[in-house]
Amino acid sequence: MKKQTDDAGCPRAKGELLKIRRASALGAAAIILISGTSGAARAETAPVGVPDKSFPESVTSTSDGALYVGSFNLGGVTRIPSGGTPEQLVKPGAGGSRSTLGVLADERSGTLYVCSNDISGLGVAGPGDVKGAWLKTFDLKSGTPKGSFALGDPRSFCNDIVVGGDGTAYVSDSGAPIVHSLKPGATDLATFATDPQLAPAKDGVGLDGIAIGADGNLYVTTFIPAKLFRVAVKDGKAGAVTELKPSRPLDHADALRAFGNGFLMIEGNGKLDKVTVRDDQAEIDTIRDGFDGPVSVTRIGNAGWVAEGKLSYIIGDNKGKDPGPFKLTPVALPK
Numbered sequence: 001m002k003k004q005t006d007d008a009g010c011p012r013a014k015g016e017l018l019k020i021r022r023a024s025a026l027g028a029a030a031i032i033l034i035s036g037t038s039g040a041a042r043a044e045t046a047p048v049g050v051p052d053k054s055f056p057e058s059v060t061s062t063s064d065g066a067l068y069v070g071s072f073n074l075g076g077v078t079r080i081p082s083g084g085t086p087e088q089l090v091k092p093g094a095g096g097s098r099s100t101l102g103v104l105a106d107e108r109s110g111t112l113y114v115c116s117n118d119i120s121g122l123g124v125a126g127p128g129d130v131k132g133a134w135l136k137t138f139d140l141k142s143g144t145p146k147g148s149f150a151l152g153d154p155r156s157f158c159n160d161i162v163v164g165g166d167g168t169a170y171v172s173d174s175g176a177p178i179v180h181s182l183k184p185g186a187t188d189l190a191t192f193a194t195d196p197q198l199a200p201a202k203d204g205v206g207l208d209g210i211a212i213g214a215d216g217n218l219y220v221t222t223f224i225p226a227k228l229f230r231v232a233v234k235d236g237k238a239g240a241v242t243e244l245k246p247s248r249p250l251d252h253a254d255a256l257r258a259f260g261n262g263f264l265m266i267e268g269n270g271k272l273d274k275v276t277v278r279d280d281q282a283e284i285d286t287i288r289d290g291f292d293g294p295v296s297v298t299r300i301g302n303a304g305w306v307a308e309g310k311l312s313y314i315i316g317d318n319k320g321k322d323p324g325p326f327k328l329t330p331v332a333l334p335k
Contacts, residue, residue, distance in 0.1 A: 042065040042067075042082040042083070042300055042301075042303070042330070045330060046330075047327040047328060047329040047330070048067065048080055048305075048327060048328045049086075049325060049326065049327050050069050050078060050080070050086065050307075050326045050327060050328060051071070051074070051078055051086065051326070052325070052326070053073070053074075053323075053326075054069075054071040054072075054073070054074050054078070054326055055071060055072040055073045055074075055309055055310065055311060055313075055314050055323070055326070056069045056070065056071060056072070056295065056296075056307045056308075056309050056326055056328075057070055057071070057072040057099075057100070057101045057102075057295050057296070057307075057309050057311070058070050058100075058101055058102045058103045058115075058160070058255070058295060058296040058307065059103070059296045059297070059298050059305060059306075059307040059328060060103045060104050060105045060112075060298050061105060061298040061299070061300050061305065062105045062107055062140070063107060064081075064082065065081075065082030065300055065301075066079055066080065066081050066082060067079070067080040067298065067300075067305060067328055068080075068089065068103055068105055068112065069103070069307060069328065070100030070101060070102075070103045070114065071092070071099070071100055072099055072100070072101065072119075072124065072309065072311060072314065073099065073124050073126065073314060074092055074126075074127070075092035075093055075097055075098055075099055075100050075116075075126050075127040075128075076088060076089075076090050076091050076092035076093070076094065076097070076100060076127070077089050077090035077100060077103055077112065077114060077138070077143070080328070088143075089112070089138075089143040090112070090114070090138050090143040091143070092126075092127040093127035093128040094138070094143065094145055095136050095138065095145030095146075095148060096116075096128060096130045096134070096136070096145075096148055097114060097116040097127070097128070097130070097134070097136050098116050098117060098118050098119070098126040098127060098128055098130055098134075099116065099117055099118070099119045099124060099126035100114050100115070100116055101114075101115040101116070101117060101158065101159060101160075102114070102115035102158065102159055102160035102161050102171075102172075103115070103161075104160075104161040104162065104163065104169075105140055106140070106163045106167075106169075107140065108163075108167070109163075109167060109184070110139060110140045110141065111137050111138070111139070111140055111146065112137065112138040112139070112140045112143070113135065113136075113137055113161045113163070113169055114135070114136045114137070114138065115133075115134075115135060115136075115158035115159055115160065115161065115171070116130075116133070116134045116135075116136045116158065117132075117133050117134070117157055117158055118130060118131050118132060118133075122315045123315065124314060124315065132150060132151070132156070133150070133151040133156040133157050133158040133173075133175070134148055134149060134150055134151065134158060135148075135149040135151065135158055135161070135169070135171055135180070135182065135189065136148055136149075137149075149182060149187075149188060149189045150188075150189070151171070151173055151176075151178075151180060151189060152189065153173070153175070153176040153178060155175035155176045156173050156175050156176050156178070157173060157174040157175035157176075158171060158173065158174075159171075159172045159173065159174045159207060159208055159210075160172045160208065160209055160210045160255065160256075161210070162210045162211050162212055162218075162258075164212055166183075166184075166236070167183070167184040168181055168182065168183050168184070168236075169181065169182040170192060170210060170212075170218060171189065171210075172207035172208060172209070172210040172220055173206070173207055174200065174205050174206050174207055174208060174223065175200065175206065176194075176199075176206070177194050177195060177196060177197070177198035177199035177200075177206060177207070178191055178192075178193070178194045178198070178207075179191075179192045179193040179194070179198075179207065179210070179218065179220065179231065179238070180192060192238055193218070193231050193238035193241065195231075195241040197229065197241055197243060198220070198222065198229065198241065200222075200224075201224065201225055204222075204223070204224035204225060205222070205223035205224045206222050206223070207220050207221070207222055208220070208221045208222060208223040208253065208254050208255070208256075209221040209253065209254055209255045209256030209257075209265065209266070210256060211256040211257055211258045211263055212258060213230075213258065213262075213263070213277065214258070214260070214261045214262075216233055217230050217231060217232050217233050218230070218231040218233055218238070219231070219256060219263065219277075220256070221250075221253035221254065221255075221256050221265065222253065223252055223253060223254060223268070224252065226249075226250035226251055226252055226253035226267070227243055227250065227253065228243070228244045228246060228250065228253060228265075228275070228282050229241055229242065229243050229244065230242045230244060230277070230280075242280055244277060244280055244281065244282040245280060245281050245282065246282045246284050247281070247282065247283045247284050248284055250267060250284070251267050251268065251269040251271075252267055252268025252269055253265065253266075253267060253268075254266040254267065254268050254294070254295060254296070255295065255296040255297055256275075257297055257298065257299060257304075259274065259299060259333070261276070262274060262275050262276040262277060263275040263277075264287075264297050264299065264304055264333075265284075266294045266295065266296060266297055266306070267294075268293070268294065268295075270289050270290050270291045270292070270293075270294060271286050271287075271288070271289050271291070271294070272286070272287045272288050272289075272291065272294065272297055272304060272306055272331055273285060273286050273287060274286075274287055274333075274334060285334075287304070287331060287333065287334065288306075288331050291306055291308050291329070292308045292310055293308050293309050293310040293311055293312060293313075294306050294307065294308055294309070295307050295308070295309035295311070296309075299333065300330075302332060302333055302335075303330040303331060303332060303333060304330070304331045304333050305328045305329065305330050305331075306328065306329045306330075306331060307328050308326065308327060308328075308329065309326075310323040310324075310326065
């Protein structure tokens with residue numbers, strides 16, 4: 001999705017920013033390394049509904065099978081217990097949050113990480129009036145605000161999050177070629193990695209999905225043009241950034257999740273993929289096609305739960321049309 005901001009912290013509404021031709025996502029959002037990548041299987045085998053007209057942009061989960069989903073237009077975070085009724089965990093506007101994009105449940109620290117952005121420049125007001133791009137943290141059980149961290153570049157757009165084994169959170173920035181980091185106890189975000197290869201193309205969208213591979217390196221997608229990169233990590237520091245060659249062209253590469261020795265990836269043109277990296281090559285195998293504007297995926301047991309954001313109905317070609325109900329759909333994952 002188009003996620004760039006002007007000097008006032010509002011997204012630049014131009015070029016492809018307002019021409020999202022597919023019901024695709026602003027990015028993935030909640031990339032899960034440890035929390036939400038496994039856990040108790042949910043009883044449901046059919047899609048689960050999310051609040052009406054909420055335009056979800058990201059989904060995460062916890063080991064008890066609960067799903068957590070943000071809202072591109074309404075803000076806040078909804079928790080959907082396994083077999084239970086959806087409940088508002090984070091109220092819209094809580095902690096100075098606006099539109100909620102990437103969400104990540106980290107059970108070890110009891111923290112819910114949320115990417116919050118002012119997207120009023122796209123015609124989506126969201127709650128409140130806070131400008132700019134922020135990483136917000138909330139108590140995972142109560143939804144109480146814990147912290148607020150600004151993405152410092154005036155172009156920044158907070159997209160997605162992953163948490164490493166030492167508790168450091170890494171944040172993808174769609175508007176600037178930066179992967180931000182937040183170490184436990186830190187009061188500000190730091191620049192973990194930056195490289196010209198990660199910069200948004202003209203009228204395009206930069207960094208989107210983010211995950212940590214089984215090799216300990218960081219992997220990221222860019223949305224437009226759709227690409228996949230590896231950021232080498234050694235002794236906690238970023239090294240070389242390498243563009244990986246996919247086995248077929250990618251289309252609006254979005255959310256990225258660790259999955260076994262590889263990854264799950266969302267493509268905005270309707271696909272949930274399995275990604276296997278060998279050296280500088282990436283084998284892309286489509287698990288399921290035909291989703292309506294998929295934006296994110298989270299793994300619970302042997303199922304991947306896919307969120308359909310249908311964002312083209314609020315900022316794209318289908319704007320003004322009825323998007324129909326919103327749902328999270330379970331997909332059996334390959335072994």
